[in-house]
Structure formats: C-alpha cells, structure tokens
Amino acid sequence: MTITSPPSRTARRPSRRAPLAGIGHFLAFGAPGLLLYLGLVLVPVIMSVRSSLTDENPLHRSTRYTGLANYRELLGDPAFHRALGNTVIVTAIVVVVPNVLGLGVAILLDRRGRLYHALRAVFFTPVVLSSVVVSVIWQALLTDDGMVNSLLRSAGVDHPPGWLSDPSIALYSVASIIAWQMLGFCVVVYLAGLQGVPPELHEAAALDGAGAGGRFRHVTWPMLAPAVTINTVMLLITAFKAYDHIQVITNGGPGDGTTATIAFSVVTTAFTGNRIGYAAAMSTVMLALVAAISVLALRFLQRREVNL
C-alpha cells in the first residue's frame, strides 16, 4: 500500500523544514553513537598512529618525532616476526576449529526437546564466561601436574605432554582454549542459520532423490552462507586480538615469546619495555592487517552469499 499526501499548503511545510528535521533526527539518534565511536575508537587510533612516529616513553620527560624509524625497526625485529607468526597460527586454529566443530554441534543440536535446549545452554556457557576465568581454569587443568596429566598418568601414559611447559606445544594449547571458548558462539549462529532454512527446500530436494549428504551440500550449506560470514569475521577479529588468555595462561612463554602474539607484544613492549612509540607502531601494523584481512574475508564470503 502506498500513501500519498495531497499537494496542500500544510503538506508542503514539512518539506521546507526537512533539512532541520533531518539534523534533529541525526542529533537524536546518530550523534551519541558517532561521538562514542569518535571518542573511543577513531581518536585513540589517530593518537596511536601519531605516537608510532615518535620515541614516546612514559618515563621520559620529552618525546621526539622519529618519523618511520619504528616501522623500519619492526622490519628487522625477530621478536615481532615471531609474534606475527604466532598470531597467524592462533588465527588459523581459532577460525577453523570453532567453525567446523560449531557447525557439527549445531547440526546435532538442531532438534526439539528439553535435552537439546539444555545442551545449547551448556555449549554457550563458555562464551559468556570471562576469558580470565576460563584461562585460570584451563591453566590449572593443563599444568604438568594438573588434572589432565594426572588422568593420562593413571591411564598408563608415563610421560604426558607438557601442554603449557613445552614450547613446541604451548601455542597450540592456548589457541585451542580460545577456540573452545568461541565454539558456543559459532554453535548459536549456525543453529540460527539452520533454523532459518525453509523445510520445503529439504522436502523438494528429498523428492528429487537427494540423500542426507546431498541435501546438506545443495541446500543447508549454501543457506548457511551468512552464518559462515558472521562466524569467520568474528573469529578473525577475536584471534587477532588474542591477549588476555595468553597473559593469564603463559605470559607469552614458556621461554622467550613462544606464545606471544602481536597484541601481547604490544602490551609488553609498551608497559614492560616502556617503548610506547614502538608498541604503537606494532599496533598500527596489526590494525592494518586486521582491517585488510577482514575486508578480504568479508568480500569473499559476501560474494558467496550474493551467488546464492
């Protein structure tokens, strides 16, 4: 139905006031959000970029402009390269594992009944827990004489792995803990996606002779494209920002930076080494990386949605 106003004098009045009314609406609804965004995101980003061009140190009385010196140093800094490599590994695990397992769990839970409702709550619980709480629990479980290794020893494993003390394993342990915590988020998003698939499509595919696998491949999976996009982008951002789990579980170790991600290195460089300018350069590089990868992932995944 279309409503058209008669071309009366009274109807023209609002059109003369339209710009003012628009400003009013903007101020009422848009300005608070915009101001928050400016104050909490954009201004700090600009300040950080500015700081990255200096030798800012909180314990020095003055700060000098150093141009791109911090960025040049980053290029040859093995600690930064290692942190970048660790971040890539954490990101790969945190993006892939919860996505794959989350989809599997969501398919298993896509049924009616109290048990399934309860199980959904169980899977979602880690998402709402504080990452510090999750980290403290897992750190206690995974120490060399923690519950996991005690169980393994009682099962006859004489030398169980040093989940957090072996430098070749610790990074994977931490990434798995983050993946475990994010699993529930993926489950919920995939469940919402699964419940949005019209049953008629499954019925039609079944009538055409498609089996369970065929129905998943040709009906369910394409219809889940928006859910895949949301999960992938959210997990990408979570993985790149990984800091709190690492701080609590390993403090970047065992050893020298074996589990240090870029986000972790930014904080330690700024507040342990006192090199705020250099840390700001690290964070600027991280921001550029996250932005570029997120945009690329979004474009790729949204193109898939459009092709539906």
Place this chain on the structure above:
Amino acid sequence: MSRRRYGLAAAAAGAVLVLAATGCTAGGSGSSSAGSGGRPVLTFLTFETPNLDAKYWDAAIARASAKVPGVKIKKLVAPSADRNGYVKQLAASGQLPDLMISVNPDGLAQSGKLTAWSAADLADYVSPNANPIGGKIYQLPYNTQPTPLVYYNKDLFAKAGITATPATYQQFLDDCAKLKSKSIDPIIVGGGGKDTFADGYPDIAAVGTDVYRARPNWLAERRSGKRSFTDPAFVGALKKVQDLAAKGYIDKSGLSRDYAATEQAFRDGKGAMYPMGSWFAASADAKKPGFGVGVFPWPSDDGKTVVPAYTGGGMSVSSTAPDVPLAKKWAKAFMEDKANLDASVRADGSIIAIRGYTPPAGMGPVYRATDALYQDAAKRHALVNSFTVETGDTGLVPGVSDRLWAGTADLISGRTTADELAKNLDTEWAKDTK
C-alpha cells in the same frame, strides 16, 4: 520537547557519555578528589599473594587510617604479582596511584612522577640510603628480605641419606645427585601462567654467590657500561643453572606452574629444595607442611656464606597526589605502625629494618631459622644485593628482568644456552635504554 531541543539534548547526552568514558580515571590526579565530607581520597596500589591477601591489606589500611584521620583510602589491587608493569600502565594512562607499596621506583622517579623522602622522614630507618635514585630515596626501606634462600624438605633429605645441609657448591651437587637417585626432584622452580618470574630464583642465587660476592657493584658497573652480561663471571653463573637443568636437578615441569602452585608443589613433597625469598618462612610456619622445613643459603664454590638480600619494599608517594604532605604522613603511618609491622612479619616473614623494632613473640621455627641465618650473614659482612630485585641506581633497567625470566625458562628447557641468554640480555638492555 520540540524535535530540535530533543536533538540537542541527545547530542549533549552523547557528549557527556564520551567525556565520561574517556575522562574517567582511577587514580592519580585524575581521580583523587575530595570525598564525602571534604576528605581527600587517595588511591593506594596493593598486590595480593598467598601470604598477603585482601584481609591483610584491609586491616593494615584501617590501622593507618585510624592514625591519620581526614583521609579516605581507595584500595587498588594489581592484577598479578607484577605490580611494576601495572603501575607503568596506570602511569601511561594518567592514572598513577597516589600511594603504592613495593613498586620499583626506577623510571617513575626520574620522570618526576614520585616525591622523594627526606632525611627526617628516614631518620628511624636502619638503611636510610637504600636504593637511591640520583641520590634521593623514593621508597621507604622498611624491611629486608633475603632472596633467595634454599628451603628444604627435611624428610626427603633424610630419605636420600643426606644428614647435613651442603656448605659448598660441590656438596650441593652431590646432594642433588643423591636425591635424584631416589627419584626425588631435587629443586622446585615455577614460572607458569602469569608468574614467569618464579623460575628466576636459581639465577639470583648463582649471580649473588658467583658475581656479586667478588664485585658487589657489578650491576652499577653494568649500568655505566664497564661490564656486560657476557662477562665470564655472569655467564658462569647462568651456566650453573643450565647445568642443574641439564642434569635433571631442576624440575622442568615447574615451568607450567604459577607462583602459588609452585609453593604448593613444595608443600606436597614434589621436590626437595625450594629456592625462594624469606617470605616463604611465614607461610611455612603459618600452614605447616606435613614435613620439617629447613633453610640454608645457596652454597658458594668455596663454602663461604653469601646471602643475597634486598632492603626496601615500602611505600612510594606520587608527586601528583592531591595532598602530598598528607599522603606521606599516611604512608609513614602505614609503614611504621607496630601492629602493621607485626602483621607483615607474621604474614610475609619480613625482617623489619626500622630502629627499635622487635618481632612479635612466638614466631615459628622457619622464620627464626631464616632470621638467624640473615643476622649471621650480616655479622660476617656476607650480604650482597639480590640480582633483579634490587632497584634504584644499581638496579636493572626496566624490561631486562622480564627477558631474563623468559630466557631462564629456555635455559631450563634446553632451548638456549647461558652464552646466548647473556647476549640477549645485552641486546635487551640496549633496546630499553634507547
């Protein structure tokens, strides 16, 4: 309300939100203000450990506040035992606490963020010139903590047939071998979770006996560029730790245990020796393990006693506190209150460095043994600085100790050598003094 006024009101509300979100601070000049009744509010940064829990701090704050009325204290708690890193985060965001205890003043003092204690303030202190920065004192030197001593499990020593504590380093190695032969882990260290520092006590001990004993001012010389970490004496000390780990005398599984879990591992009899600061004495007396606990100094090669110790640990006051004289008065009241000092001795095994103080009666056997060992070393002039713990003009530059602890984990797990670690420390030193 008209649309226009509604919009303006919404914009104003948004602006207030942003200002509130970006302007709110929790300490320093940003937050300290007049409280109810016009009393200044001072923020006080504390930290919690198994010995120094929330109750301990709350009671001590209440006692000091009773002595200095007219001030309201807002307690802050560092998120981990590493309060130095946390203070720097607060300082960088303009939230330096008004009062802070046991925080390394290095850097903060030079940048003018702390106020110095006067000679009159320090008149009653045993070591009024401890840890100076540019000739001034920024932290009340209220107690001494030998760090580390070697606490040991008497039952496990007996089980391994060890009848006396080792006097020389060779005897120490022999005892480690005896323990190992009985499938007992000789030395427990920590280093897991956020507490990486807990792996560093063998380093501190070895540097004390092998480097500082011969050159007490070694670190001051390092600061002036006369020395480097690759000096043979320093590398030799690190090599001792590397060697202990290579022989399986240091329990590598400790690298996954945080500080509290490390102490618990010793209490659970998972290892025979626990190199730790004197604060463990209080813990051992308060919650007695199921075995006898003894203590001896980390042995030197020739058997002469060397005890690394640090005198300091007290209160520092921000130069931007809303009422600096009042903040200093409260800080001194906190540090010098007899009941607070007694509580510190009981809870943390402190050896108080304030004239005329005597410890409370009835202190436990481990504290008494620790105190006797310290007093004996003092008489023999066998005290040296505690490497990494020392602060001021003779302390490490910020950031290097963290690199040492991280590198020690690699040393223990065999991923690096003493030579490489020493080289890394020099590199880190150069970076952090840029």
